[in-house]
Amino acid sequence: MSSSALIEAISVLPLDPAAERVANEITIDVNYNGDDLDDVAAAVSMSREEVIARHCAATYTVVCLGFSRAFPYLSGLDQRLWLPRRNTPRVHVPGGSVAIAVDQAGIYPQTSPGGWHLLGHTNAVLFDPTRGQPSLPQPGDHVRFVRLSA
Numbered sequence: 001m002s003s004s005a006l007i008e009a010i011s012v013l014p015l016d017p018a019a020e021r022v023a024n025e026i027t028i029d030v031n032y033n034g035d036d037l038d039d040v041a042a043a044v045s046m047s048r049e050e051v052i053a054r055h056c057a058a059t060y061t062v063v064c065l066g067f068s069r070a071f072p073y074l075s076g077l078d079q080r081l082w083l084p085r086r087n088t089p090r091v092h093v094p095g096g097s098v099a100i101a102v103d104q105a106g107i108y109p110q111t112s113p114g115g116w117h118l119l120g121h122t123n124a125v126l127f128d129p130t131r132g133q134p135s136l137p138q139p140g141d142h143v144r145f146v147r148l149s150a
Contacts, residue, residue, distance in 0.1 A: 023061075024141045028107065030056075030098050031148045034118035036086075040100070043083055052147055054078040055119060060105055060143040068112050070127035070135035074105040074143055089115030096121045098145065105145075107137075 032052045041051045060074035067073075077100055085101045090113060093099075097108040099116035108114060109126035126136045137143065 021138070021140065024138065026137060026141055026143045028098070028122050028124050028143060028145050029148050030120040030122050030145050032120040034097065034099070034120045036099075036117040037119050040081070040083065040117050040119065044080055046080070051081065051119070054081055055100070055105070056145050056147055058105075058145075060145075062137045062139050062141045062143060063104070064139055065135060065137065068109060070109040070137065072107055072126070072137040072141075072143065074107075075103070077103055077105050079103070083117060085115040086117060089113055093118065094121065096123060098122055105143075 032048075032055075037048055037051065041048045044051065046054075055078070058076045058078055060076040062072045063075050064073050065071060081100055082103050083100065093108050093112055093114035093116075095108055095110040095112075097114070097118050098120045099106050099108065099114070099118050101116035106116060107122060107124070107126055124136065127134055128136075
């Protein structure tokens with residue numbers, strides 16, 4: 001089957017209204033102390049404060065979860081903060097790291113390797129297997145970052 005035929009076949013399938021859900025609004029408190037914050041500011045020709053303000057100003061949408069359990073890929077990053085992934089990924093990114101890469105923001109739910117630019121850290125628990133819904137963020141949810149007082 002050709003890709004155009006597959007797209008046509010999928011486009012006529014009925015949608016299940018029961019599958020629709022109301023998006024949650026999630027607020028993530030962030031301590032903006034990330035290892036890459038100064039490098040990001042220099043790369044986009046902004047002060048640290050402006051990078052933080054722009055990162056906090058957006059309302060992000062969880063596009064999908066992946067890479068690791070509950071890692072949210074968040075659309076809505078201010079275009080002036082768009083940067084390619086790091087040239088050299090880290091072997092160890094601490095869980096709770098708040099990061100950006102290309103046109104997205106993300107949060108590392110647990111310690112893992114990673115190649116995104118680290119802006120800060122949150123204590124929010126994104127994945128807890130004992131919760132009824134183990135992953136705090138779900139596709140379609142909206143996320144706001146709030147700076148913790150210094």
